[in-house]
Amino acid sequence: MASRRRMLLKVIILGDSGVGKTSLMNQYVNRKFSNQYKATIGADFLTKEVQFEDRLFTLQIWDTAGQERFQSLGVAFYHGADCCVLVYDVNVMKSFDNLNNWREEFLIQASPSDPENFPFVVLGNKTDVDGGNSRVVSEKKAKAWCASKGNIPYFETSAKEGFNVEAAFECIAKNALKNEPQEEDYLPDTIDVGGGQQQRSSGCEC
Amino acid sequence: PKKKSSIDSADLVSVRESADSAAYDSSCFIPASGPCNCSSLKRGREARGSPYVTESYFDFPPLPVTDLFEKNGKYEKNNGVCEEKPSTRHKLRLEDDKMHSFQIANNADLIMESNGSPSNSISHHMKSEIEMASPGSHEPELWSNSQDFKTEITDRLRISDAPDVPLNTTTSPGEAVNEERVSEWLWTLHRIVVDVVRTDSHLEFYEDTKNLARMSDILAVYAWVDPATGYCQGMSDLLSPFVVLFEDNADAFWCFEMLLRRMRNNFQMEGPTGVMKQLEELWHILELTDREMYKHLLNIGAESLHFAFRMLLVLFRRELSFNEALCMWEMMWAADYDEALASTLEEKCLEQLVVQLSRESGVVIREGSTENSGGDLKGGLQPKNGNIECSVSADDGIKSASAHPFCGLTRTFWSRNGHSQNFTVVSSTWNVNEELPVFCVAAILIMNRHKVMKETRSIDDMIKIFNDNLLKIHVRRCVRAAIKTRKKYFYKLIKSKSHRAGNGE
Numbered sequence: 001m002a003s004r005r006r007m008l009l010k011v012i013i014l015g016d017s018g019v020g021k022t023s024l025m026n027q028y029v030n031r032k033f034s035n036q037y038k039a040t041i042g043a044d045f046l047t048k049e050v051q052f053e054d055r056l057f058t059l060q061i062w063d064t065a066g067q068e069r070f071q072s073l074g075v076a077f078y079h080g081a082d083c084c085v086l087v088y089d090v091n092v093m094k095s096f097d098n099l100n101n102w103r104e105e106f107l108i109q110a111s112p113s114d115p116e117n118f119p120f121v122v123l124g125n126k127t128d129v130d131g132g133n134s135r136v137v138s139e140k141k142a143k144a145w146c147a148s149k150g151n152i153p154y155f156e157t158s159a160k161e162g163f164n165v166e167a168a169f170e171c172i173a174k175n176a177l178k179n180e181p182q183e184e185d186y187l188p189d190t191i192d193v194g195g196g197q198q199q200r201s202s203g204c205e206c
Numbered sequence: 207p208k209k210k211s212s213i214d215s216a217d218l219v220s221v222r223e224s225a226d227s228a229a230y231d232s233s234c235f236i237p238a239s240g241p242c243n244c245s246s247l248k249r250g251r252e253a254r255g256s257p258y259v260t261e262s263y264f265d266f267p268p269l270p271v272t273d274l275f276e277k278n279g280k281y282e283k284n285n286g287v288c289e290e291k292p293s294t295r296h297k298l299r300l301e302d303d304k305m306h307s308f309q310i311a312n313n314a315d316l317i318m319e320s321n322g323s324p325s326n327s328i329s330h331h332m333k334s335e336i337e338m339a340s341p342g343s344h345e346p347e348l349w350s351n352s353q354d355f356k357t358e359i360t361d362r363l364r365i366s367d368a369p370d371v372p373l374n375t376t377t378s379p380g381e382a383v384n385e386e387r388v389s390e391w392l393w394t395l396h397r398i399v400v401d402v403v404r405t406d407s408h409l410e411f412y413e414d415t416k417n418l419a420r421m422s423d424i425l426a427v428y429a430w431v432d433p434a435t436g437y438c439q440g441m442s443d444l445l446s447p448f449v450v451l452f453e454d455n456a457d458a459f460w461c462f463e464m465l466l467r468r469m470r471n472n473f474q475m476e477g478p479t480g481v482m483k484q485l486e487e488l489w490h491i492l493e494l495t496d497r498e499m500y501k502h503l504l505n506i507g508a509e510s511l512h513f514a515f516r517m518l519l520v521l522f523r524r525e526l527s528f529n530e531a532l533c534m535w536e537m538m539w540a541a542d543y544d545e546a547l548a549s550t551l552e553e554k555c556l557e558q559l560v561v562q563l564s565r566e567s568g569v570v571i572r573e574g575s576t577e578n579s580g581g582d583l584k585g586g587l588q589p590k591n592g593n594i595e596c597s598v599s600a601d602d603g604i605k606s607a608s609a610h611p612f613c614g615l616t617r618t619f620w621s622r623n624g625h626s627q628n629f630t631v632v633s634s635t636w637n638v639n640e641e642l643p644v645f646c647v648a649a650i651l652i653m654n655r656h657k658v659m660k661e662t663r664s665i666d667d668m669i670k671i672f673n674d675n676l677l678k679i680h681v682r683r684c685v686r687a688a689i690k691t692r693k694k695y696f697y698k699l700i701k702s703k704s705h706r707a708g709n710g711e
Contacts, residue, residue, distance in 0.1 A: 017439060018400030036408060039401045039439050041524065042515040044673045045666065060666075067397075067439045072477035076510055094393055 007057045009050075009176040010080055012110075014102045015087035016095040017066030020125040023159035024087065025063045028169045033160050040065050043077045050173050059173055071105055078110035083119045083176035088142075090124040090135040090156065096142065103149065119175035120152045123168055128158040398425045398437050405442040409528060411450055421449045424459045428466070432556050438473035441466070443520040447532055467551045468641070472519055481518045484644045485511040491648050494698040495691055499651055502658065508665035513672040514647045521643060522679070525672075530681050537685040538642040642688050645695070649687035650679055 013021045022037045022044075029046040045062045062077050064070075084106050088095040103120060112118040124142050127135065139156060146152040153175065155168035402422040411417055424445060429437040444465055448458035466473070471480035488511055492500040503509055516524055521538075523531050651658060654677045662668050671677060 017397055036404070038404050038407075038524065039442070041440055041443075041519055042512065042673075043669070045669070065439055069438060069473075069475055069477050072482075073512065073515065076512055092396070094396075 006049075007055070008060055009057050009082045009173060010060050010062065011083045011085060011172055011176055012062045012064065012078055012081045012106070013085045013087060014064060014106060015066060016089070016092070016098050016102075019066065019087045019089040019092070019095050020159045021066065021087050022063050024085075024123065024125060024157065024165060024168075025061050027159045027162055027165045029061065031162065033162070042070075042073065052173065052177060057173065057177070059169075059176070068101070068105070071109065074105075075109045078106060081106075081110050081112070082179040083121065083172050084110070085121050085123060085172055086152075087123045087125055088137065089126045090137045090142075091126055091129050093136045096124075096137045096145075099145065116150070119179050120149070121168065121172045121175060122146050122152050122154045124154070124156045125159055127156050127163065128161045394429050394437050395422075395426060397439075398422050398429065398442075401439055401442045406446045406450075406528060409450070417449060420455055420458070421445060424449065424455055424462060427459060428463065432466075432470075434475070435466075435470055435473050436475075440519045441473060443523040444469070446523075447528070447535070450528075463556070464551065467555070469521075478515075478519060481515055484518050485514060488514060488644050488647055491645065491691065491695050492651070494702070495648065495694050496652055499655065499658070502662075503668075506662055506664050506668070508662070508668045510665065513665065513668040516673070517647055517650075518643055522646070525675055525677075525679055526681065530679075534646070534681045534685065537681065538646065538688075541685060541689055542642050642685070642692070645688035645692045646684055648691050649684050650677060652691070653680075653684065653687060654678060 013025060015021055017039060022040055023033060025046055026037070027033055029048045040063055043062055043064045045060055048059045048061070050057050050059050062081075064074060064077060084103075086099050086102055088099055090096075099122065107115045107118065110118075122142065122145075124137065124139070129135070142156075143154050146154045153171050155164050155171065157164045157168055159165060399422050402418055402425065405421065406412055412421075421442060425437055425441060428441070429435075441462075445458070445462045448461045449455075452458040452461070469480060472478045489500075489509060492503065503511070521531070522534050526534060657671065657677065658668070661671065
């Protein structure tokens with residue numbers, strides 16, 4: 001088992017409902033876009049193996065519900081996060097205004113050891129909508145906010161077109177890695193990974 | 207996923223047909239679609255002066271489906287007179303501080319308004335009201351089999367508006383307040399639409415935007431009459447089946463509202479407290495009924511049981527196909543049908559949704575002991591903050607059954623079916639956490655024991671197999687197993703209690 005030990009990087013995606021959290025995650029991990037995603041209830045995650053300076057990491061990306069009142073549930077999922085991704089829709093002003101709430105709420109709930117330097121990344125999604133004509137949050141405005149919060153890296157993305165998603169998540173992974181990750185003592189498997197998994201039997205099976 | 211889009215349309219049709227006949231049980235609350243009434247409503251609105259704010263507050267982009275409000279004009283299929291002018295989308299009028307009205311869709315049945323200047327003598331004590339229906343326009347043959355309904359037909363039904371919202375306070379610098387509230391409301395509408403378009407979007411039924419509009423209209427009405435809850439994600443999953451089953455928005459609304467009475471505490475601002483309690487209950491159930499599963503979950507650190515959150519929040523809508531979920535709901539509710547619980551639920555009616563019938567309607571009201579003599583049933587319509595002159599008997603704010611003879615379809619529904627007469631109170635009323643859904647989750651775990659034991663080594667694994675629907679859920683077997691598990695649980699519970707009592711604890 002020891003040889004299979006891999007570092008787990010935990011990333012949490014937050015933002016208002018409908019900004020594209022699930023789509024971004026799926027675009028990055030599966031390189032697919034669908035407009036059939038349902039509103040996320042509770043939380044879900046996907047994992048992806050990433051290589052960085054000759055080392056392999058497992059990026060575990062948590063997708064959460066976009067409604068504030070489900071945040072009480074979030075605590076359980078925020079725990080141990082290495083990086084937090086804040087997503088807004090460039091076409092919806094309010095989703096940008098709410099970033100501050102999401103950030104603060106995360107810091108309260110996850111209570112990272114060094115909140116000042118906890119890595120966030122901001123994504124302005126849906127740049128493709130209406131050829132950019134319906135956007136209401138300018139890049140300048142978003143960057144200014146990011147700068148005011150300790151130079152949060154900022155990306156404009158389109159989960160639908162796959163634009164900038166890879167680059168954004170590379171940055172996310174690097175930032176997560178900087179956040180002093182600890183060794184995990186097991187690799188949480190996705191079920192369909194298959195192949196050479198050793199099953200730990202627990203209890204009797206009767 | 208696209209495969210499911212052909213959910214047996216034949217099936218649906220047949221369900222709908224049978225549902226239709228049931229629908230008439232509540233049809234005295236069906237909003238009038240009669241021409242006279244609709245146009246009179248319109249005229250009433252138009253008479254109230256020119257609209258003054260619209261787009262300026264709408265700082266959200268027009269979503270692809272916000273247009274659905276416009277496409278909806280021909281929904282009222284049985285009356286051509288009711289065609290509305292095309293400009294009614296999101297009409298927001300704020301003529302003065304005393305009046306606030308909006309119209310979500312072109313549907314006459316969803317017109318809501320709160321009116322500060324009392325104009326109607328019948329309802330002069332109600333500062334605000336939603337006028338829902340004037341059932342006189344209904345074809346009488348629908349309910350000709352019962353005297354009661356004929357009398358009801360002649361009554362006008364009113365629903366008091368949300369009292370918590372001080373729309374009608376005489377605030378003079380109210381414009382800023384209004385602006386904020388309008389913006390807040392538009393944000394609610396935005397969130398509703400965002401979720402509606404992705405609810406059951408694989409169903410052919412929802413390829414028709416007018417059906418999406420129906421769903422968003424009903425959610426908007428709910429958010430309006432229950433401001434403490436508003437709109438919350440998950441609601442659309444619970445509403446969707448009713449929109450599919452009932453052609454009438456009012457029927458769908460009342461069924462949804464009744465369902466939310468059981469589940470409202472999952473959607474409130476404080477968070478999904480109902481589900482969290484159910485998860486605690488589930489843990490206890492496993493502890494008593496299935497030590498092996500209990501120990502396994504404990505070992506892998508999954509005792510929070512968060513993986514079952516979605517199942518309980520949207521009642522297996524995400525784990526089962528549309529038809530399977532309906533089957534599951536029906537089985538669960540039939541198994542748990544309990545007069546005592548039902549009447550408890552009746553009392554959980556939202557204050558704002560209490561329906562007042564005028565006194566002449568007699569029969570059913572009298573049966574419901576209307577002791578508020580001369581109070582015109584005011585007690586029931588008293589807003590919580592009681593800023594309206596107090597009525598004689600009202601323990602204001604407390605929802606007593608007598609003060610609330612009607613709430614949605616429930617009372618009429620039962621009395622019409624003659625159930626209220628042979629009312630036998632079942633002593634073993636479940637409390638909410640002992641309702642079947644939580645035992646269904648236990649049953650699902652138990653029935654998938656092998657997979658769970660073999661393939662999960664952390665709560666993350668559990669979340670994965672639950673979210674990705676990798677578990678086998680056979681609806682009928684599941685409900686049967688749930689009922690058995692519940693019996694076992696209560697048996698063990700009693701045993702452990704008597705054991706403890708024996709030990710003098």
